[in-house]
Amino acid sequence: MKNGIRAARGKYVVCDEIDLCDTGFYKRALEILRTDVADMVVGSKLAPGAEDERPWLRHLATQVLNGMLRVGVGFRGTDTHGLKAFRRDRIQDVLDACVIDQNLFASEFVIRAERMGKRVVELPLRVVEKRQPTINLFQRVPRALVNLGRLAWEIRIKDKL
Numbered sequence: 001m002k003n004g005i006r007a008a009r010g011k012y013v014v015c016d017e018i019d020l021c022d023t024g025f026y027k028r029a030l031e032i033l034r035t036d037v038a039d040m041v042v043g044s045k046l047a048p049g050a051e052d053e054r055p056w057l058r059h060l061a062t063q064v065l066n067g068m069l070r071v072g073v074g075f076r077g078t079d080t081h082g083l084k085a086f087r088r089d090r091i092q093d094v095l096d097a098c099v100i101d102q103n104l105f106a107s108e109f110v111i112r113a114e115r116m117g118k119r120v121v122e123l124p125l126r127v128v129e130k131r132q133p134t135i136n137l138f139q140r141v142p143r144a145l146v147n148l149g150r151l152a153w154e155i156r157i158k159d160k161l
Helices: 002-007 023-034 056-073 088-097 105-115 137-160
Strands: 012-015 040-044 084-087 120-124
Touching: 002 012, 002 088, 012 023, 012 088, 023 040, 023 084, 023 120, 040 105, 056 105, 056 137, 084 088, 084 105, 088 105, 105 120, 105 137
Parallel strands: 040 120
Antiparallel strands: 012 084, 040 084
């Protein structure tokens, strides 16, 4: 994802997820960016008005991860994984500050934008799971925990040194 953002050349960049689609997000997010209300727009599965129709375990996993991000690194939003749109010129410094290359990069990207004073707006998503995810949720947990520990170290301790 980081390499894709770096390679992008447009004024606006939209990041998609292979297993998540809400076509209305694109139009709403670009309207917000064009009116200069935000530097980054994040699609949230947990924001007020969101409709998360995935199986309960996937919904719970999203809640747990975001709770861990709130405790571990002081995240103030409702969701970090999913659809994003942003003005490329205003987010380059955020991208340069990110150190996680996989698994939790999307979370770090949103959290650093928030911490660096970027205007981040969340839009509620409607999410329906139409097929089984290709990545097993339980196989992701160990890597996510390692990256969460690294992210907490980088943001809570290293950034303050």
